[in-house]
Amino acid sequence: MLKFEKVSLTFKTEGREQHVLKDLSYTFETGRITAITGVSGIGKTTILNLAAGLLETSEGSVINTFAKTAYVFQEPRLLPWKTALENVTCVCGDEKKAKFYLDILLPEGSDKYPDELSGGMQQRVSIARAMAYDAELVLLDEALKGLDMQTKDAVVKTLREHLKGRTAIMITHDKSELEFCDTVLEISDAPISELKHVNR
């Protein structure tokens, strides 16, 4: 279960306060894919960071009872001194599994280092890493953004298959990605105090 209970979050930088979340309560549907949309800078990544336990709330609490959480960050965040394959293996602990996902997502270049891969390729390694980790909760922060058309289809297909039966939160602006989400939420006002259902 992933539940936000009256969560408020205020960032303090250089004496200035920024209220990003204010008294937000929401329970994400277990076993479903939820999309979140909203303009940039409004706090979407912040919500995922809270869900992943990377941020403390200022008030209220985030309850994440899933055994494992996978996170495709907005940036690839690969270890620069490891190859693509090593990066995935390092996280899932199983080279066979890592190879399986990389064969689909990065058919060429799994023995390359991140700085030898394009941004889109690095992003696909990051997605492969999240899938190979085999988590109950999967967080995706604009994971498919910047992937080129030819490769995107394969990624979407694999991801869709992978997310079946798992709980997922997907931040996206892309209409075609919203298509395979069960629920679409929109953030329209800052600070975030509610996640509004969008009827489709």
Next chain:
Amino acid sequence: MNARTKKIASRILSVLGVIAFWIAVWFLLSWSVNSKFLLPSPKDTLIALGELISDGEFFLIAAITLGRIVLGVLISFILGIALAVLTEASKAAKALLSPALTVIKSTPVASFIILALLWIDRDLLPLFITSLIVVPIVWSNVAEGIRSVDKGLLQMAKVYRFSRLKRITALYIPTVAPYFLAACKSTLGLAWKAGISAEILCTPERAIGTELYFSKTYLETPALFAWTFVIILLSIAIEKLFVFGIGKLGSKLRVIR
């Protein structure tokens, strides 16, 4: 001859040319000074070097000094790394130990040598002095390396539940390695020179520094020059060997590129 060998040959020739030029300058100076005690000629130095080497103790003395300084450097590396880890892991340790770092860094080495002469066995003193030079540099560099570990990667490691060991081997060591190596590179030469200076002041039984001290006392200037020549050669050799070895290792581990 292809272009590559031509290039190498011309480079060797130019290096030899530079060396020949400075030996000629040295020769002319010593010829005009005309005193073996004030400025021995290249020939006098070469003869003195031959005498040193043919003396049975030469290699033993060089090896002891080398061994002592290398030992000091190794101990200092370990100590420097340990202090960096400790002060970055604990705020209290940092508050307590940072002033020591500042004091040691800004105290002249000679003050330490003279003080330490009162406290420490003269055979161990060069080792101690070497540490005083090396530890603070390794300490501050490694600490900076630890602080520079990528925050995004730390978050990644947290989400994917890296064990402490994995965090250290997959994240901290590769990040800190270039900082540590930079410290090694800059301390090797310093350690070598400071170690020999300490030997001059405390004259342990067999040591290059002791030999330098006695050559000066007995006005054996050619021997002084010959020993200095040996020191320079060894210093270059250590640094080249280290940089070469580490470069190979580092690029193999992909921590330096």
